Amino acid sequence: MRKPLILLGLFLGAASYPSSQCLRVLSAPISVPSALSISLLSSSQTEKPEWCRPLPRPEYKSLQGIPINDPWFEVYKVAPGVFAIYEPHQAEETISYLIVGTKQALLFDTGMGIGNIRKVASQLTARFVVVLNSHTHNDHVGGNWQFNFVYGMDTAFTRASAKGSREDAQAEIAPDQLCGDLPKAFNPKTYATKPWKISRFIHEGFKINLGGRTLEVLSTPGHTPDAISLLDRANGLLFTGDTYYPAPIWLYRPETNLDAYVNSVKRLAALAPQLKLVLGAHNIPIAQPDVLPRLADAIQAVRAGQGTVKPDGDGKALHTFGGFSFLLAAARKE
Numbered sequence: 001m002r003k004p005l006i007l008l009g010l011f012l013g014a015a016s017y018p019s020s021q022c023l024r025v026l027s028a029p030i031s032v033p034s035a036l037s038i039s040l041l042s043s044s045q046t047e048k049p050e051w052c053r054p055l056p057r058p059e060y061k062s063l064q065g066i067p068i069n070d071p072w073f074e075v076y077k078v079a080p081g082v083f084a085i086y087e088p089h090q091a092e093e094t095i096s097y098l099i100v101g102t103k104q105a106l107l108f109d110t111g112m113g114i115g116n117i118r119k120v121a122s123q124l125t126a127r128f129v130v131v132l133n134s135h136t137h138n139d140h141v142g143g144n145w146q147f148n149f150v151y152g153m154d155t156a157f158t159r160a161s162a163k164g165s166r167e168d169a170q171a172e173i174a175p176d177q178l179c180g181d182l183p184k185a186f187n188p189k190t191y192a193t194k195p196w197k198i199s200r201f202i203h204e205g206f207k208i209n210l211g212g213r214t215l216e217v218l219s220t221p222g223h224t225p226d227a228i229s230l231l232d233r234a235n236g237l238l239f240t241g242d243t244y245y246p247a248p249i250w251l252y253r254p255e256t257n258l259d260a261y262v263n264s265v266k267r268l269a270a271l272a273p274q275l276k277l278v279l280g281a282h283n284i285p286i287a288q289p290d291v292l293p294r295l296a297d298a299i300q301a302v303r304a305g306q307g308t309v310k311p312d313g314d315g316k317a318l319h320t321f322g323g324f325s326f327l328l329a330a331a332r333k334e
Protein backbone atom coordinates (compact mmCIF):
# COMPACT_ATOMS: atom_id res chain seq x y z
CA MET A 1 0.00 0.00 0.00
CA ARG A 2 1.13 3.43 -0.74
CA LYS A 3 -1.37 6.19 -0.30
CA PRO A 4 -0.35 9.64 -1.48
CA LEU A 5 1.89 11.87 0.47
CA ILE A 6 0.44 15.13 1.57
CA LEU A 7 3.42 17.41 1.91
CA LEU A 8 4.26 20.97 1.25
CA GLY A 9 6.27 21.88 -1.77
CA LEU A 10 5.38 20.16 -5.01
CA PHE A 11 6.39 23.13 -7.04
CA LEU A 12 9.59 23.88 -5.19
CA GLY A 13 10.46 20.31 -4.33
CA ALA A 14 9.97 18.54 -7.61
CA ALA A 15 12.72 20.36 -9.42
CA SER A 16 15.30 19.36 -6.86
CA TYR A 17 14.69 15.61 -7.24
CA PRO A 18 16.40 13.56 -9.93
CA SER A 19 13.85 12.86 -12.64
CA SER A 20 13.64 9.18 -11.81
CA GLN A 21 12.76 9.95 -8.21
CA CYS A 22 10.03 11.68 -6.36
CA LEU A 23 7.13 13.00 -8.27
CA ARG A 24 4.71 11.94 -5.63
CA VAL A 25 5.83 14.69 -3.29
CA LEU A 26 2.63 16.57 -3.12
CA SER A 27 1.50 19.91 -1.95
CA ALA A 28 -0.72 20.83 0.97
CA PRO A 29 -4.01 18.99 1.45
CA ILE A 30 -6.57 20.08 -1.09
CA SER A 31 -8.80 21.36 1.65
CA VAL A 32 -6.02 23.61 2.99
CA PRO A 33 -4.16 24.80 -0.09
CA SER A 34 -0.94 26.65 0.51
CA ALA A 35 -0.61 30.22 -0.65
CA LEU A 36 2.04 29.07 -3.08
CA SER A 37 -0.20 26.55 -4.80
CA ILE A 38 -3.04 29.01 -5.08
CA SER A 39 -0.83 31.56 -6.74
CA LEU A 40 0.34 29.01 -9.32
CA LEU A 41 -2.99 27.51 -10.21
CA SER A 42 -5.30 28.70 -12.87
CA SER A 43 -8.98 28.24 -12.16
CA SER A 44 -9.22 25.37 -14.66
CA GLN A 45 -6.62 23.40 -12.71
CA THR A 46 -8.13 23.71 -9.27
CA GLU A 47 -10.34 20.64 -9.70
CA LYS A 48 -7.45 18.25 -10.21
CA PRO A 49 -5.51 16.84 -7.27
CA GLU A 50 -1.93 18.00 -7.35
CA TRP A 51 -0.40 14.54 -7.88
CA CYS A 52 -2.41 14.28 -11.04
CA ARG A 53 -1.30 17.50 -12.70
CA PRO A 54 2.16 16.36 -13.87
CA LEU A 55 0.71 13.23 -15.51
CA PRO A 56 1.42 11.65 -17.90
CA ARG A 57 4.90 11.07 -16.58
CA PRO A 58 7.51 11.80 -19.26
CA GLU A 59 9.26 8.44 -18.72
CA TYR A 60 6.36 6.68 -20.45
CA LYS A 61 7.08 8.41 -23.77
CA SER A 62 10.02 6.09 -24.41
CA LEU A 63 8.07 2.91 -23.63
CA GLN A 64 6.17 0.81 -26.12
CA GLY A 65 2.46 1.33 -25.49
CA ILE A 66 0.08 -1.54 -26.24
CA PRO A 67 -3.45 -0.50 -27.17
CA ILE A 68 -6.11 -2.14 -25.04
CA ASN A 69 -9.81 -1.80 -24.85
CA ASP A 70 -10.13 -0.25 -21.38
CA PRO A 71 -9.46 3.40 -20.51
CA TRP A 72 -8.80 2.67 -16.80
CA PHE A 73 -5.49 0.95 -17.61
CA GLU A 74 -2.47 1.68 -19.75
CA VAL A 75 -0.28 -1.19 -20.91
CA TYR A 76 3.39 -1.02 -21.88
CA LYS A 77 5.63 -3.78 -23.20
CA VAL A 78 8.74 -3.37 -21.05
CA ALA A 79 10.69 -6.50 -22.08
CA PRO A 80 9.99 -9.46 -24.38
CA GLY A 81 6.88 -11.18 -22.99
CA VAL A 82 6.55 -8.69 -20.12
CA PHE A 83 3.73 -6.15 -19.91
CA ALA A 84 3.38 -3.38 -17.33
CA ILE A 85 -0.31 -2.80 -16.53
CA TYR A 86 -0.49 0.73 -15.15
CA GLU A 87 -3.39 2.47 -13.35
CA PRO A 88 -2.71 6.18 -13.87
CA HIS A 89 -6.11 7.46 -12.74
CA GLN A 90 -5.66 6.69 -9.05
CA ALA A 91 -3.05 8.17 -6.74
CA GLU A 92 -1.26 4.90 -6.05
CA GLU A 93 -0.37 4.68 -9.77
CA THR A 94 -0.10 0.95 -9.22
CA ILE A 95 1.71 -1.19 -11.76
CA SER A 96 0.99 -4.91 -12.14
CA TYR A 97 3.03 -7.10 -14.49
CA LEU A 98 1.92 -9.82 -16.86
CA ILE A 99 4.81 -12.19 -17.58
CA VAL A 100 4.16 -14.57 -20.44
CA GLY A 101 5.78 -17.97 -21.01
CA THR A 102 5.14 -20.55 -23.71
CA LYS A 103 2.82 -22.61 -21.48
CA GLN A 104 1.26 -20.16 -19.07
CA ALA A 105 1.43 -16.58 -17.90
CA LEU A 106 1.85 -15.06 -14.46
CA LEU A 107 0.22 -11.88 -13.28
CA PHE A 108 2.42 -10.30 -10.62
CA ASP A 109 -0.20 -8.29 -8.71
CA THR A 110 -3.76 -7.55 -9.73
CA GLY A 111 -4.01 -3.84 -9.01
CA MET A 112 -6.71 -1.82 -7.32
CA GLY A 113 -9.76 -3.87 -8.25
CA ILE A 114 -11.31 -0.75 -9.81
CA GLY A 115 -10.98 -1.81 -13.46
CA ASN A 116 -11.29 -5.33 -14.85
CA ILE A 117 -7.69 -6.56 -14.93
CA ARG A 118 -8.65 -10.09 -15.91
CA LYS A 119 -10.11 -8.76 -19.13
CA VAL A 120 -6.92 -6.80 -19.79
CA ALA A 121 -4.80 -9.90 -19.21
CA SER A 122 -6.97 -11.86 -21.62
CA GLN A 123 -6.37 -9.20 -24.28
CA LEU A 124 -2.62 -9.66 -23.84
CA THR A 125 -2.36 -13.45 -23.72
CA ALA A 126 -4.47 -16.51 -24.50
CA ARG A 127 -2.48 -18.60 -21.99
CA PHE A 128 -3.76 -19.61 -18.57
CA VAL A 129 -2.93 -16.86 -16.09
CA VAL A 130 -1.79 -17.61 -12.54
CA VAL A 131 -1.59 -14.85 -9.95
CA LEU A 132 1.21 -14.08 -7.52
CA ASN A 133 1.32 -10.93 -5.39
CA SER A 134 4.36 -8.85 -4.56
CA HIS A 135 2.64 -8.45 -1.17
CA THR A 136 -0.96 -8.28 -0.09
CA HIS A 137 -1.68 -4.59 0.49
CA ASN A 138 -5.04 -3.66 -1.00
CA ASP A 139 -3.65 -1.84 -4.03
CA HIS A 140 -1.94 -5.01 -5.31
CA VAL A 141 -4.62 -7.65 -4.75
CA GLY A 142 -7.80 -5.94 -5.96
CA GLY A 143 -8.35 -8.33 -8.87
CA ASN A 144 -7.20 -11.54 -7.15
CA TRP A 145 -10.80 -12.74 -6.75
CA GLN A 146 -11.20 -12.83 -10.53
CA PHE A 147 -8.60 -15.57 -11.02
CA ASN A 148 -8.82 -19.31 -10.52
CA PHE A 149 -5.26 -19.86 -9.35
CA VAL A 150 -3.57 -17.57 -6.84
CA TYR A 151 -0.28 -18.34 -5.11
CA GLY A 152 0.19 -17.00 -1.60
CA MET A 153 3.15 -16.67 0.72
CA ASP A 154 2.67 -18.83 3.78
CA THR A 155 2.33 -16.02 6.31
CA ALA A 156 -0.36 -14.95 8.77
CA PHE A 157 -0.40 -11.52 7.09
CA THR A 158 -1.25 -13.09 3.72
CA ARG A 159 -4.03 -15.22 5.20
CA ALA A 160 -5.54 -12.17 6.91
CA SER A 161 -5.36 -10.07 3.73
CA ALA A 162 -7.09 -12.83 1.73
CA LYS A 163 -10.22 -12.27 3.81
CA GLY A 164 -10.66 -8.92 2.06
CA SER A 165 -11.32 -5.52 3.57
CA ARG A 166 -13.26 -2.37 2.88
CA GLU A 167 -11.69 0.54 4.72
CA ASP A 168 -8.43 0.80 2.80
CA ALA A 169 -10.23 0.38 -0.51
CA GLN A 170 -12.75 3.12 0.26
CA ALA A 171 -9.94 5.54 1.19
CA GLU A 172 -8.46 5.02 -2.30
CA ILE A 173 -11.45 6.57 -4.03
CA ALA A 174 -11.69 9.83 -2.10
CA PRO A 175 -11.92 12.68 -4.64
CA ASP A 176 -8.30 13.75 -4.09
CA GLN A 177 -7.15 10.21 -4.94
CA LEU A 178 -8.61 10.16 -8.41
CA CYS A 179 -7.40 11.64 -11.68
CA GLY A 180 -10.07 11.44 -14.36
CA ASP A 181 -13.09 9.20 -14.49
CA LEU A 182 -13.78 5.94 -12.73
CA PRO A 183 -14.87 3.09 -15.03
CA LYS A 184 -18.56 3.16 -15.89
CA ALA A 185 -19.18 -0.29 -14.43
CA PHE A 186 -17.57 0.67 -11.11
CA ASN A 187 -19.75 1.17 -8.04
CA PRO A 188 -18.00 3.36 -5.45
CA LYS A 189 -20.54 2.52 -2.74
CA THR A 190 -19.78 -1.17 -2.76
CA TYR A 191 -16.05 -0.89 -3.51
CA ALA A 192 -14.00 -3.15 -1.26
CA THR A 193 -11.05 -5.49 -1.60
CA LYS A 194 -12.85 -8.74 -2.28
CA PRO A 195 -11.68 -11.90 -0.53
CA TRP A 196 -9.82 -14.49 -2.54
CA LYS A 197 -8.84 -18.11 -2.20
CA ILE A 198 -5.17 -19.04 -1.95
CA SER A 199 -4.66 -22.02 -4.25
CA ARG A 200 -1.14 -22.88 -3.16
CA PHE A 201 1.13 -21.63 -0.41
CA ILE A 202 4.72 -20.96 -1.40
CA HIS A 203 8.00 -20.05 0.28
CA GLU A 204 11.38 -18.49 -0.37
CA GLY A 205 13.09 -20.13 -3.34
CA PHE A 206 9.91 -21.44 -4.96
CA LYS A 207 10.25 -21.61 -8.75
CA ILE A 208 7.49 -21.22 -11.30
CA ASN A 209 8.10 -22.55 -14.80
CA LEU A 210 5.97 -20.66 -17.31
CA GLY A 211 7.46 -22.55 -20.27
CA GLY A 212 10.67 -21.08 -21.66
CA ARG A 213 10.86 -18.82 -18.62
CA THR A 214 11.40 -19.59 -14.95
CA LEU A 215 10.57 -17.19 -12.15
CA GLU A 216 12.11 -17.46 -8.68
CA VAL A 217 10.46 -16.19 -5.53
CA LEU A 218 12.79 -14.22 -3.25
CA SER A 219 11.32 -13.55 0.16
CA THR A 220 12.08 -9.86 0.81
CA PRO A 221 10.07 -9.00 3.93
CA GLY A 222 10.11 -5.53 5.43
CA HIS A 223 7.45 -3.41 3.71
CA THR A 224 5.13 -6.25 4.75
CA PRO A 225 5.88 -9.70 6.20
CA ASP A 226 4.84 -11.31 2.89
CA ALA A 227 6.76 -8.99 0.55
CA ILE A 228 8.58 -10.85 -2.21
CA SER A 229 10.65 -10.01 -5.22
CA LEU A 230 10.41 -12.06 -8.37
CA LEU A 231 13.55 -12.93 -10.29
CA ASP A 232 13.70 -13.89 -13.94
CA ARG A 233 17.34 -14.86 -13.77
CA ALA A 234 17.85 -15.82 -17.42
CA ASN A 235 16.52 -12.49 -18.63
CA GLY A 236 18.02 -10.33 -15.86
CA LEU A 237 14.65 -9.00 -14.67
CA LEU A 238 13.85 -8.29 -11.03
CA PHE A 239 10.31 -7.34 -10.02
CA THR A 240 10.55 -5.59 -6.67
CA GLY A 241 6.95 -4.81 -5.64
CA ASP A 242 6.95 -2.09 -2.98
CA THR A 243 10.47 -2.93 -1.78
CA TYR A 244 11.62 -0.51 -4.47
CA TYR A 245 9.69 1.92 -6.64
CA PRO A 246 10.74 5.40 -7.78
CA ALA A 247 8.91 7.52 -5.18
CA PRO A 248 8.92 7.85 -1.38
CA ILE A 249 8.88 4.29 -0.06
CA TRP A 250 6.29 3.66 2.62
CA LEU A 251 7.74 2.06 5.71
CA TYR A 252 5.58 3.39 8.53
CA ARG A 253 2.70 1.00 8.90
CA PRO A 254 2.58 -1.49 11.79
CA GLU A 255 3.19 -4.44 9.45
CA THR A 256 6.51 -2.93 8.33
CA ASN A 257 9.74 -4.25 9.86
CA LEU A 258 12.64 -1.91 9.18
CA ASP A 259 15.41 -4.33 10.12
CA ALA A 260 13.94 -6.89 7.75
CA TYR A 261 13.59 -4.23 5.05
CA VAL A 262 17.27 -3.28 5.27
CA ASN A 263 18.31 -6.94 5.01
CA SER A 264 16.02 -7.49 2.04
CA VAL A 265 17.33 -4.44 0.19
CA LYS A 266 20.92 -5.54 0.82
CA ARG A 267 20.07 -8.93 -0.62
CA LEU A 268 18.61 -7.34 -3.76
CA ALA A 269 21.57 -4.96 -4.07
CA ALA A 270 23.90 -7.95 -4.26
CA LEU A 271 21.98 -9.18 -7.30
CA ALA A 272 22.46 -5.94 -9.24
CA PRO A 273 25.45 -7.12 -11.34
CA GLN A 274 23.29 -9.96 -12.74
CA LEU A 275 20.36 -7.73 -13.65
CA LYS A 276 19.29 -5.78 -16.70
CA LEU A 277 16.12 -4.15 -15.38
CA VAL A 278 14.44 -3.46 -12.05
CA LEU A 279 10.65 -3.30 -12.21
CA GLY A 280 8.83 -1.65 -9.30
CA ALA A 281 5.14 -1.58 -8.47
CA HIS A 282 4.26 2.13 -8.64
CA ASN A 283 4.59 5.20 -10.85
CA ILE A 284 7.19 4.15 -13.43
CA PRO A 285 7.88 0.56 -14.44
CA ILE A 286 11.57 0.39 -15.21
CA ALA A 287 14.76 1.36 -13.42
CA GLN A 288 18.42 0.50 -13.91
CA PRO A 289 19.93 -2.14 -11.60
CA ASP A 290 22.37 0.29 -9.96
CA VAL A 291 19.36 1.74 -8.18
CA LEU A 292 19.48 -1.21 -5.77
CA PRO A 293 22.92 -0.67 -4.18
CA ARG A 294 22.15 3.04 -4.00
CA LEU A 295 18.86 2.22 -2.27
CA ALA A 296 20.67 -0.02 0.22
CA ASP A 297 23.13 2.77 1.00
CA ALA A 298 20.31 5.30 1.36
CA ILE A 299 18.15 3.34 3.80
CA GLN A 300 21.18 2.50 5.92
CA ALA A 301 22.25 6.15 5.95
CA VAL A 302 18.74 7.19 6.97
CA ARG A 303 18.72 4.69 9.80
CA ALA A 304 22.07 6.03 10.92
CA GLY A 305 20.47 9.47 11.23
CA GLN A 306 21.78 10.98 8.00
CA GLY A 307 19.84 12.92 5.40
CA THR A 308 16.98 15.32 5.90
CA VAL A 309 13.79 14.72 7.87
CA LYS A 310 10.47 16.46 7.42
CA PRO A 311 7.49 15.74 9.66
CA ASP A 312 4.55 14.47 7.66
CA GLY A 313 1.67 14.76 10.13
CA ASP A 314 -0.08 11.77 11.61
CA GLY A 315 3.05 10.42 13.29
CA LYS A 316 5.04 10.07 10.08
CA ALA A 317 8.27 11.62 8.83
CA LEU A 318 9.76 11.80 5.35
CA HIS A 319 13.46 10.97 5.32
CA THR A 320 15.48 11.86 2.24
CA PHE A 321 18.99 10.78 1.36
CA GLY A 322 20.89 10.45 -1.92
CA GLY A 323 17.84 10.98 -4.12
CA PHE A 324 15.72 8.39 -2.27
CA SER A 325 13.03 9.06 0.24
CA PHE A 326 11.33 6.93 2.84
CA LEU A 327 8.19 7.58 4.81
CA LEU A 328 8.85 6.29 8.32
CA ALA A 329 7.00 6.40 11.60
CA ALA A 330 8.10 9.57 13.39
CA ALA A 331 10.39 9.03 16.36
CA ARG A 332 8.27 8.94 19.49
CA LYS A 333 8.90 11.58 22.11
CA GLU A 334 9.38 9.70 25.36
Ligand SMILES: [Zn+2]
Pocket residue numbers: 001002135137223242
Ligand atom coordinates in the same frame (compact mmCIF):
# COMPACT_ATOMS: atom_id res chain seq x y z
ZN1 LIG B 1 2.42 -1.86 -0.24
